[in-house]
Amino acid sequence: MAGPKVYLNTQYVDSEGNSAVYVTVNIDGKTIWFKTGVKANPNNFTISGRIKGKSSSVADDNLSIERVLAQINDIMVRYRLSGLTLTAELLKNEYKNPSRRIDFYAFADEVMKERKPDIANQTYKNISSSIKKMKEYQDSLAFSEITPEWLTKFARYMRVKLKNDQNTVFSTMKNLKALMNIAIRKKIIESTPFDKYQAKKVKTDRIYLDKKELKKLWDLYNSDKISVAKKTNLRHFLFMCLTGCRISDFKALTKESVIDNTLVYGAQKTKREKRTVIRVPLTTEAQRLIRDEPTSGNKLFQAISEQKFRKYIKEICQSHGINKDVSLHTARHTFATIFIEETKDVVSLQKLLGHSRITDTMIYVHMSDEAVRESMCKFRPLE
Numbered sequence: 001m002a003g004p005k006v007y008l009n010t011q012y013v014d015s016e017g018n019s020a021v022y023v024t025v026n027i028d029g030k031t032i033w034f035k036t037g038v039k040a041n042p043n044n045f046t047i048s049g050r051i052k053g054k055s056s057s058v059a060d061d062n063l064s065i066e067r068v069l070a071q072i073n074d075i076m077v078r079y080r081l082s083g084l085t086l087t088a089e090l091l092k093n094e095y096k097n098p099s100r101r102i103d104f105y106a107f108a109d110e111v112m113k114e115r116k117p118d119i120a121n122q123t124y125k126n127i128s129s130s131i132k133k134m135k136e137y138q139d140s141l142a143f144s145e146i147t148p149e150w151l152t153k154f155a156r157y158m159r160v161k162l163k164n165d166q167n168t169v170f171s172t173m174k175n176l177k178a179l180m181n182i183a184i185r186k187k188i189i190e191s192t193p194f195d196k197y198q199a200k201k202v203k204t205d206r207i208y209l210d211k212k213e214l215k216k217l218w219d220l221y222n223s224d225k226i227s228v229a230k231k232t233n234l235r236h237f238l239f240m241c242l243t244g245c246r247i248s249d250f251k252a253l254t255k256e257s258v259i260d261n262t263l264v265y266g267a268q269k270t271k272r273e274k275r276t277v278i279r280v281p282l283t284t285e286a287q288r289l290i291r292d293e294p295t296s297g298n299k300l301f302q303a304i305s306e307q308k309f310r311k312y313i314k315e316i317c318q319s320h321g322i323n324k325d326v327s328l329h330t331a332r333h334t335f336a337t338i339f340i341e342e343t344k345d346v347v348s349l350q351k352l353l354g355h356s357r358i359t360d361t362m363i364y365v366h367m368s369d370e371a372v373r374e375s376m377c378k379f380r381p382l383e
Helices: 056-082 088-096 104-118 121-137 148-160 166-185 211-221 228-243 247-252 284-292 306-319 330-343 346-353 358-378
Strands: 005-009 019-027 030-040 262-266 277-281
Touching: 019 056, 019 088, 030 056, 030 088, 056 088, 104 121, 104 166, 121 148, 121 166, 121 247, 148 166, 211 228, 211 306, 211 330, 228 247, 228 284, 228 306, 228 330, 277 346, 330 346, 330 358, 346 358
Parallel strands: none
Antiparallel strands: 005 019, 019 030, 262 277
């Protein structure tokens, strides 16, 4: 790769006989042209790529040329010392916006510190997890390196190496896109690679337990067929099934969250200043689950890590004939689906789930309708 050269483009001459001065760089047989904003008469242009003359305007023009050369040289030297490959696209990106050389991770860490008081705990954890994945993929990353091609390779790494499903990849990319948009608002970058890259989300079935399956787990809880540890985690899962709270909300519940046999809490998923109070009247079964929990501290339930919790629930369901891909969020889907099947009351369900949009709640109505359609397919009154 040759160093930058100053070039007078005499193919185009203005009415005053001047031509534009460029700095050119050749990388892998491709010539990149950089504007200097300077024009010169061929008769006053030297072999060294400078303009002859002693006037202040000539001095300013030569200084402009020097600045472009210095900026390009700085980029090339930095990449060479870092052992990184400088492509034509990277050079153009670096030159177009010098601040793209800012370390992306340093920027991301600073943004997370700024936003931590204003975003929900779960959102903070999700974005932090996405940044951690990026660091595992590439331990040093400048803005200029985040191109559509880089995003494609990173997505492939998540799918192949980390075994992430498509929606997990989509969620990670969504978090990265949000950080890039913040960088644009802060005028750190002028454009985002997501203008030319689109992550795709796959529509998945929402897994929920039907009434028979939920009753099976309730009967299991009331038996002596499982260990104390599994019974504890089943108690926690059943409580979520009977109240519709998310795992993040469940873990945040305190003894003050129960007022007159009503569960009162603000969704952890929502920004603090926008949280609406969710009130869920507790059934007798839910009240009993609270009484069964050993008292220790101010937490309503002594929850273990989500990973271990998920593992216990999967094992319990699979070993007792519930052959579904059950997750912790299955509890919320179970509550919502059975509630709508039993009551048909969409407005109340919206309040119980803390949805700000009725369209989010209508998903469970559609799920219930689908169950009806499946049942009717089996209905053969004349056969």
